[in-house]
Structure formats: structure tokens, C-alpha cells
Amino acid sequence: MNTPISRATHRKGKRRRKQKRNLTWLVLLSLGFITAGLLYLNRGFFTQQTKESVSTTTSSQTSSTSSEETTATTSTVSEEQGVVWEKQENPVNLPILMYHAIHVMAPEEEANANLIVDPTTFESHLQALQTAGYYTVTPEEALKILTENVLPKGKKVVWLTFDDSLWDFYSNAYPVLRKYNMTATNNVITGLTASGNAGHLTLEQLKEMKDNGMSFQGHTVNHPDLEYSSLEAQTMELQESKSFLDNQLGQETIAIAYPAGRYSTETIRLAQESGYKLGLTTNEGAASAANGLLTLNRVRVLPHYSPELLLQAMGE
Ligand SMILES: [Zn+2]
Known part of the structure; x- marks a missing residue:
């Protein structure tokens, strides 16, 4: 029915839906910005990591695999080099x-x-x-x-x-x-x-x-x-x-x-x-x-x- 009240209610509903839609966009936009920000920060981190691993592959010698060593209490694995360091007694x-x-x-x-x-x-x-x-x-x-x-x-x-x-x-x-x-x-x-x-x-x-x-x-x-x-x-x-x-x-x-x-x-x-x-x-x-x-x-x-x-x- 097209009474003034129902029209008003209709408009109100429309406005509310519009507001809701605006809110959704705002949230999506904010999420977008946050994601972009995080990606940007990570980019710096990853470039640094890549840089390190590049210099690592060219500078370091092949070393023993670390997998079998992870349980040994005296060994620590250096992430940059893939080297297993062992504590020495002497x-x-x-x-x-x-x-x-x-x-x-x-x-x-x-x-x-x-x-x-x-x-x-x-x-x-x-x-x-x-x-x-x-x-x-x-x-x-x-x-x-x-x-x-x-x-x-x-x-x-x-x-x-x-x-x-x-x-x-x-x-x-x-x-x-x-x-x-x-x-x-x-x-x-x-x-x-x-x-x-x-x-x-x-x-x-x-x-x-x-x-x-x-x-x-x-x-x-x-x-x-x-x-x-x-x-x-x-x-x-x-x-x-x-x-x-x-x-x-x-x-x-x-x-x-x-x-x-x-x-x-x-x-x-x-x-x-x-x-x-x-x-x-x-x-x-x-x-x-x-x-x-x-x-x-x-x-x-x-x-x-x-x-x-x-x-x-x-x-x-
Ligand atoms: Zn000198």
C-alpha cells in the first residue's frame, strides 16, 4: 500500500539499508587499507630475507642437513645459514x-x-x-x-x-x-x-x-x-x-x-x-x-x- 506512512517506513528502510551498505563499504575499505599496510611492511621484511638468503647461498658452504639434529639439546640451528651449531666442551x-x-x-x-x-x-x-x-x-x-x-x-x-x-x-x-x-x-x-x-x-x-x-x-x-x-x-x-x-x-x-x-x-x-x-x-x-x-x-x-x-x- 502506498500510504504516506508505509512510504515513510519504506524510505526509512531504504536509508537504513543504504547506511548498512555504506558501513559495509567502510569496513571493506578499512580492511583493504590494513591489508595493504601489512603487505607493504612484509615486503620490506621479505626483501631483507631474500637478500640474506642470496648472500647466504653464495657465501656459505653446503652444510649438513639440520633435520636430524633438531632433537639434540646441544645443537642449535642458525636459520640464516642452515648451519647446525654444537656446543663444545673444550x-x-x-x-x-x-x-x-x-x-x-x-x-x-x-x-x-x-x-x-x-x-x-x-x-x-x-x-x-x-x-x-x-x-x-x-x-x-x-x-x-x-x-x-x-x-x-x-x-x-x-x-x-x-x-x-x-x-x-x-x-x-x-x-x-x-x-x-x-x-x-x-x-x-x-x-x-x-x-x-x-x-x-x-x-x-x-x-x-x-x-x-x-x-x-x-x-x-x-x-x-x-x-x-x-x-x-x-x-x-x-x-x-x-x-x-x-x-x-x-x-x-x-x-x-x-x-x-x-x-x-x-x-x-x-x-x-x-x-x-x-x-x-x-x-x-x-x-x-x-x-x-x-x-x-x-x-x-x-x-x-x-x-x-x-x-x-x-x-x-
Ligand atoms: Zn695493514
């Missing part, structure tokens, strides 16, 4: 190899002969390490090993370090490291990279290699003898090199290699205050937590080292 020894240049020595370089390893020799070292079952660690894994006294299941560990950010790390060492699916750390003289000094790694090279699993840690800005530098100079060298790497590579730099292995007790204190967690010296031997985390031993790799001599120097 203090862990971590050989930290120290290389500098990897190229065929020119006659005029005789004075630096002890710092230059031939690329063929270098490859024979990596081959020997692989055959002997070594797992090459990142700085973060080195920190984990030394602070938690753990080892990756079924693996020996070695940290490959190169000092001085020389050009040949990119041209000669990096391709061989990738060939063997190994990772290494180059300790950068940041002043030389920042100024684009010839003969040293460029920032673009650092970024490319970092994306492919290599890591870069501190070796001061100007490579001074820290032991005999003023406290102000030491602080500047330690802090500015760290912030350069932190900012340019988007990382937290945790290790410092003291130039020429020289440091004083003040250097150690300042390094710690600057945020470094590991300090690399040139004191000979395998590193252990007993060294003190900011005064870790290293194994100097000499140019004449055959694979056998290298393994011997590492304490095999």
Missing part, C-alpha cells in the same frame, strides 16, 4: 688466516715479498682447506664461535682475512673465493677507499663483493701505528673508519685489525668504546677466547706455504 680454537696481496710479484716489489701470495698458491690453499673439511666463517660467526664456544657440526672452522683493501682482492682473490664457495673478510683502510686511491678497492667493488658474500671490517682510516698515536688520533681512526663502513655498507662493523698489529692497552679500551667486538692482531697462532676478544691471534700466511705447510701453521 675451548674452541679458531685459526684466523692473514693474507695481504694476491698477485704475481713484480721484481721491484721484493721489499714486500712476504705480503704477496701468488694466485696459484692461493688457490692451492683454498683447495686444501676445502679437502680438509674447513668451513670459512663470517665475522659474525667468528664472534659467535668465540663467545658461545660452538662449532658448526662436522666442520672445522677458519676465518680468512685480508688486510689493506688492495686492488687484487677484487681481481684475483674474490673470483677464486667464489669458485670454492668460500667467504672472506677484507680489512679496509677507509681513507684510501674514500679518496679513490689507485691500487685500492673502490666503494663500488666493496658493495658488489658484499652483495656476493664477502665482508669488510675496519683497519682504520689512515693505517697509523695506533700504539704510538695520541688518544685523540686513535679515537678518530677507530671511530671514523667504523662509521664509514657502517654507513656506506649498511652494516654494523664489529671487527678491527690493528695496522701492522700494533696496539696498546689504551687502543683496546678505545676499540671497545668505539663499538668493536673483535680485535685482530698479528700475534702468531690460532685465536681463542682466552686471547681476549680484542686481541686475537692470527696465522700469517707466507708466500712459500704449500698446502701442507699452511695446514701445519693452522695447527693441523
Whole structure:
């Protein structure tokens, strides 16, 4: 019936339905926004994850499967690496190899002969390490090993370090490291990279290699003898090199290699205050937590080292 009342009621009902429909749209729209927001946030998360897993696949070696290990109480599975870490009873020894240049020595370089390893020799070292079952660690894994006294299941560990950010790390060492699916750390003289000094790694090279699993840690800005530098100079060298790497590579730099292995007790204190967690010296031997985390031993790799001599120097 088309009475005024019934029409009014009809209109009212229509309005109510309209309101209801509007409300539904509002809810749907809000849900849409929330979903979009969540997706956006997740996107950042997933890109980060993918980035990590990409660098993981290129940098890390194949490791034992984790499935059978999940029940063991002494093992923890690191998600990023798929590595099974096992708590050790005895203090862990971590050989930290120290290389500098990897190229065929020119006659005029005789004075630096002890710092230059031939690329063929270098490859024979990596081959020997692989055959002997070594797992090459990142700085973060080195920190984990030394602070938690753990080892990756079924693996020996070695940290490959190169000092001085020389050009040949990119041209000669990096391709061989990738060939063997190994990772290494180059300790950068940041002043030389920042100024684009010839003969040293460029920032673009650092970024490319970092994306492919290599890591870069501190070796001061100007490579001074820290032991005999003023406290102000030491602080500047330690802090500015760290912030350069932190900012340019988007990382937290945790290790410092003291130039020429020289440091004083003040250097150690300042390094710690600057945020470094590991300090690399040139004191000979395998590193252990007993060294003190900011005064870790290293194994100097000499140019004449055959694979056998290298393994011997590492304490095999
Ligand atoms: Zn150096």
C-alpha cells in the first residue's frame, strides 16, 4: 500500500539499508587499507630475507642437513645459514688466516715479498682447506664461535682475512673465493677507499663483493701505528673508519685489525668504546677466547706455504 506512512517506513528502510551498505563499504575499505599496510611492511621484511638468503647461498658452504639434529639439546640451528651449531666442551680454537696481496710479484716489489701470495698458491690453499673439511666463517660467526664456544657440526672452522683493501682482492682473490664457495673478510683502510686511491678497492667493488658474500671490517682510516698515536688520533681512526663502513655498507662493523698489529692497552679500551667486538692482531697462532676478544691471534700466511705447510701453521 502506498500510504504516506508505509512510504515513510519504506524510505526509512531504504536509508537504513543504504547506511548498512555504506558501513559495509567502510569496513571493506578499512580492511583493504590494513591489508595493504601489512603487505607493504612484509615486503620490506621479505626483501631483507631474500637478500640474506642470496648472500647466504653464495657465501656459505653446503652444510649438513639440520633435520636430524633438531632433537639434540646441544645443537642449535642458525636459520640464516642452515648451519647446525654444537656446543663444545673444550675451548674452541679458531685459526684466523692473514693474507695481504694476491698477485704475481713484480721484481721491484721484493721489499714486500712476504705480503704477496701468488694466485696459484692461493688457490692451492683454498683447495686444501676445502679437502680438509674447513668451513670459512663470517665475522659474525667468528664472534659467535668465540663467545658461545660452538662449532658448526662436522666442520672445522677458519676465518680468512685480508688486510689493506688492495686492488687484487677484487681481481684475483674474490673470483677464486667464489669458485670454492668460500667467504672472506677484507680489512679496509677507509681513507684510501674514500679518496679513490689507485691500487685500492673502490666503494663500488666493496658493495658488489658484499652483495656476493664477502665482508669488510675496519683497519682504520689512515693505517697509523695506533700504539704510538695520541688518544685523540686513535679515537678518530677507530671511530671514523667504523662509521664509514657502517654507513656506506649498511652494516654494523664489529671487527678491527690493528695496522701492522700494533696496539696498546689504551687502543683496546678505545676499540671497545668505539663499538668493536673483535680485535685482530698479528700475534702468531690460532685465536681463542682466552686471547681476549680484542686481541686475537692470527696465522700469517707466507708466500712459500704449500698446502701442507699452511695446514701445519693452522695447527693441523
Ligand atoms: Zn695493514
